[in-house]
Amino acid sequence: MDKYSVKCLLCGEVHDHYSLNCKNGDQSLLRAYYTAKQLIPTDMPGIWKYYNWLPVDGIIEEGSGRTVTYKSEALASKLGLNDLWIAFNGYWPEKKANLMTCTFKDLESFPTMQRIREQEEKRIMVVASAGNTARAFANVCSITGQPLLLVVPKESVHRLWTLHDDNHSVCLVTVEGDYFDAISLAGKIAARDGFVNEGGAKNVARRDGMGTVMLDAVLTSGKLFDHYFQAVGSGTGGISAWEASLKLLDDGRFGETLPKLHLGQSLPCAPLYSLWKGVDAVDAACPEGMYDDVLFNRKPPYALKGGVKDVIEASGGDIYAVTNEEASAAQELFEKSEGIDLNPAAAVAVATLVQAVESGAVKPNEKIVLNITGGGQKRLMQDYELKQLPVSLEVSAKDEDAEDKVVKKVSEVFGI
Ligand SMILES: [Zn+2]
Known part of the structure; x- marks a missing residue:
């Protein structure tokens, strides 16, 4: 039996493992469904710990890292939260965090590359x-x-x-x-x-690679979360977190909660926030003026089946807009309390959490995971050139x- 199959969320038709679009023309993401219903961690290096829920047949031994999840004390205390977990993606040797590009994009690039190798891609x-x-x-x-x-x-x-x-x-x-x-x-x-596109949000390897953030957080903490926080550009990370949560729910050992997704965008260029709230929060000069322009994307996968709108609605979540002042204050708060530097985009996630605490969208005893999508670059520069x-x-x-x-x-x- 195959390790996994790839299906369209609208027509349900099974596709080739490497398909990016429904062959019947549906405006839908394709999703990978795994034969193994339970998450069985391996002792392989880096992201390959989650091999049985990655759409690959083989691994790249060298250079792969993974998310490190830990329970926050200092930041949690400052925010009055009792069950805040940090899913850290980046370089932080004291916590054995070893994503050497200091970004969770490594979680997408390794499985994507593995599939390129499987296809003996010459392009x-x-x-x-x-x-x-x-x-x-x-x-x-x-x-x-x-x-x-x-x-x-x-x-x-x-x-x-x-x-x-x-x-x-x-x-x-x-x-x-x-x-x-x-x-x-x-x-x-x-x-x-002679050329081939890696597929972006439509590539199941990219989404399930990013989904390992949620796998790591749930496996480490033992249970599914009430809330998930992330700063987003395209929102694909949010889709990935949702898809991973569905699999973990199906696993049966991690409780019956599905997390509300709280996705943060950076003003003045917040297209997902605009679409979700029905307001105009995209300045003509975008991406100028953003706290971190990696968070800008003019064509996010919003309305297609399984896209951002679907997962926010299904989760009962929300999309937030964060000012530069809020992001800057959140960055300082995080770095001082947790003791590691952040990529600016991750500060937008922290600011989103601060907003949700202030508005009462999250309660002190609820279980929360904060996805720090990138950090430790300053720490890395102490050790490497x-x-x-x-x-x-x-x-x-x-x-x-x-x-x-x-x-x-x-x-x-x-x-x-
Ligand atoms: Zn279809």
Whole structure:
């Protein structure tokens, strides 16, 4: 029997393991369903601890890390909470946290890469990103040697650091424009012969990889949560947390609670908040002015079946909007109380929790998990030297020949 099957949430039809879209044209996510109904942790390294609920047949031994979950004392006490758990994603050796890109995007990139290897994919993988996803894919490709074309907004290039000396498998292109411009250009290139798109939110490996945050939190704490907090751009992390919770409920050993999802966005660019609340919270100058522009996404998977709207409704949750002042105060509160630095996006999650405590949306004795999606970069810099990934080519989103220029550069870089 197969380890898992991939099904459309609307028509229920079983698809090929690697499908991204319903072949009947449904506007729905495909979801992976596992033969093993119970979560059985393995003793394999990093994320592969959760191998039996990852849509892979094999692992990448080297370099994989995973979430570390612990019960908060200092922050919990400051917020008047008695059962607050922190799911930390990043570098924090004192807690054995070893996601070496300091972001939970590593949880997506390793399973995605493993599937690329299973398919003996010879085409060049194309990834568009505002920075953290790009760093995570560059990391795993530097380990496996799989050729990678990264398309990144020019403004985000500072996030493209690496610990590897050899990055010959990565071709980094910067785009003068925003994340959406980068996605558009990457999409056009991925549609050409010789290139393949990794699929974003539609890729079950990315979602189930991110879902391991919830698996780790529930396995560590012993029970499902009342509330889940995360800062989101596309909202895919929220979808993943929900899908993981459904599996854990089905497992039967972790209680019968499904968590309310509390997803935080950064003002003045909060498109999911706008859609959910029916207000306009997206400034024309976006992503300018955000606390962290990795949280901006013009086309989040909101309305499709199994998307953000569905999971917020099903969970009885909410979407929040956080000002820069709130995020900054939350960052200071967290770093001082918990003793580790945060990526700015994670501070938006902390600020979301603060809002929910103040409004009474969460109660002091309820069980809460706070997903710290990235942290420990300053801590990492005490132990390692961070190197910038070299830029292979700069193009403008307005340049009609941008696509051809990128393809030509890729041929040069990879000798094809
Ligand atoms: Zn379908």
